[in-house]
Amino acid sequence: MQPVECGDCGNEVLVHKRSLPHTAVQWTRSTDHCPELAGPDSARVPVCTRLRASIEQAVRDGALTVDDGGEP
Amino acid sequence: MSARSTTEGGARVIEAGRPPERYARGWHCLGLAEQFKDGEPHEIEAFGTKLVVFQAAESGRLHVLNAFCPHMGGNLAHGTVKGDAVACPFHDWRWGGDGKCAGIPYAHRVPPRARTRAWRTLEENKQLFVWHDPQGAPPPEGVTIPRIEGAFSDEWSDWTWHSLRVDGANCREIVDNVVDMAHFFYVHNSFPTYFKNVFEGHVATQYMNSAPRTDMTAADTVASAGDLRSDASYYGPSYMIDHIWVEQDGATVETVLINCHYPVSPDSFVLMYGAIVKKLPGMTDEMAAAAAAETSQGLATGFEEDVAIWRNKTRIDNPLLCDQDGPVYQLRRWYEQFYVDAEDVRPEMTDRFEFEIDTERAVQVWKAEVEENLARRAAADAATAGEK
Ligand code: FES
Ligand SMILES: [Fe+2]
Numbered sequence: 001m002q003p004v005e006c007g008d009c010g011n012e013v014l015v016h017k018r019s020l021p022h023t024a025v026q027w028t029r030s031t032d033h034c035p036e037l038a039g040p041d042s043a044r045v046p047v048c049t050r051l052r053a054s055i056e057q058a059v060r061d062g063a064l065t066v067d068d069g070g071e072p
Numbered sequence: 073m074s075a076r077s078t079t080e081g082g083a084r085v086i087e088a089g090r091p092p093e094r095y096a097r098g099w100h101c102l103g104l105a106e107q108f109k110d111g112e113p114h115e116i117e118a119f120g121t122k123l124v125v126f127q128a129a130e131s132g133r134l135h136v137l138n139a140f141c142p143h144m145g146g147n148l149a150h151g152t153v154k155g156d157a158v159a160c161p162f163h164d165w166r167w168g169g170d171g172k173c174a175g176i177p178y179a180h181r182v183p184p185r186a187r188t189r190a191w192r193t194l195e196e197n198k199q200l201f202v203w204h205d206p207q208g209a210p211p212p213e214g215v216t217i218p219r220i221e222g223a224f225s226d227e228w229s230d231w232t233w234h235s236l237r238v239d240g241a242n243c244r245e246i247v248d249n250v251v252d253m254a255h256f257f258y259v260h261n262s263f264p265t266y267f268k269n270v271f272e273g274h275v276a277t278q279y280m281n282s283a284p285r286t287d288m289t290a291a292d293t294v295a296s297a298g299d300l301r302s303d304a305s306y307y308g309p310s311y312m313i314d315h316i317w318v319e320q321d322g323a324t325v326e327t328v329l330i331n332c333h334y335p336v337s338p339d340s341f342v343l344m345y346g347a348i349v350k351k352l353p354g355m356t357d358e359m360a361a362a363a364a365a366e367t368s369q370g371l372a373t374g375f376e377e378d379v380a381i382w383r384n385k386t387r388i389d390n391p392l393l394c395d396q397d398g399p400v401y402q403l404r405r406w407y408e409q410f411y412v413d414a415e416d417v418r419p420e421m422t423d424r425f426e427f428e429i430d431t432e433r434a435v436q437v438w439k440a441e442v443e444e445n446l447a448r449r450a451a452a453d454a455a456t457a458g459e460k
Pocket of ligand 1: 141142143144145146160161162163164165
């Protein structure tokens with residue numbers, strides 16, 4: 001997994017993209033400081049759209065490589 | 073994440089492992105609260121022991137105690153409710169909902185500190201829950217069963233409810249379903265088109281869209297007749313709330329399903345499920361009840377399909393996954409938080425993890441399979457018509 005920083009809140013997550021539609025995101029700290037996820041129901045929010053935009057930007061910039069290898 | 077797997081002459085060796093000896097920490101649903109409110113004590117075999125559930129006659133509250141009486145081991149579930157206590161069938165000792173001995177009619181006095189184990193209970197969504205923690209601690213803040221508004225609304229049907237005991241399998245098998253996209257096609261004859269998981273804290277969610285299987289008749293599939301959207305979360309180790317929206321005849325049918333279980337022993341559990349359906353405009357109570365019953369029938373078929381797989385499969389600790397499989401290892405890492413002491417829960421078990429499957433390849437292959445099935449059926453129909 002490769003680190004990606006959220007352009008909005010600055011939090012860093014680990015991301016793996018096997019293809020453009022596939023996305024795995026591993027958080028390594030609490031979601032309390034994310035403007036879209038913070039709150040008691042964070043687990044029930046499917047995605048932070050700002051972080052998602054940063055991940056897509058990282059793919060376009062070539063900072064995040066799409067990698068079909070390795071175990072799922 | 074399956075690096076510890078070994079091979080034998082190049083062949084993968086399955087590590088069946090052993091089901092855990094302990095039982096998950098968390099709220100476990102025991103069934104609809106109503107079914108325990110008949111004035112009788114009820115026996116529940118769970119967590120490697122037996123429990124008694126009874127309703128205090130005066131306060132009306134439901135209580136759960138160890139079934140076996142600390143006096144001489146009588147089974148309270150075979151006793152009688154007397155006032156707010158349950159009376160043992162063996163020597164009539166009375167036990168209150170708080171676990172204290174409430175009286176021994178033939179004795180001068182109750183021995184000091186005569187007490188049995190009272191289990192913490194919760195009534196929510198018209199269901200009864202019991203809290204299990206091997207360390208004996210109360211539920212941490214925020215760990216509770218969310219209220220389902222439809223369960224308390226006239227605009228929704230009543231719960232349907234079924235239970236099914238599964239022997240020869242640990243309850244991890246049913247939890248694995250959370251990430252198992254492909255089995256919905258092969259086992260349940262449905263057609264997933266979108267699939268995403270999110271795990272965070274004690275909640276694990278599955279977001280799934282699926283299309284109808286046009287190659288299946290109503291008899292072959294429990295899958296819906298229209299496009300379906302499902303949003304399903306486990307709150308803790310055993311209670312899943314599944315919100316489902318189905319597009320049918322120009323209307324959206326809204327359903328809430330419960331899929332829950334409690335362990336009986338390390339290799340058996342009781343699986344329970346039920347549904348409520350939101351009434352469409354013009355629907356009578358009877359029609360809503362019929363719709364819920366139909367949904368429930370579909371659920372029953374679906375779980376029977378799962379059980380048939382579990383009865384014949386092996387436990388596997390090191391599944392060999394492909395690129396279109398969901399995050400089985402991460403799900404199990406999440407699930408492990410309920411099996412370790414509270415102080416041993418590691419951040420990676422509860423840190424947020426999201427996984428969205430690229431379904432393109434699977435959808436393409438499944439479409440082709442559906443078309444092949446349709447063509448085969450059309451050819452068979454034509455042949456029968458020709459014979460006539
Ligand atoms: S064993 Fe229960 S009253 Fe004696
Ligand atoms: Fe299943």
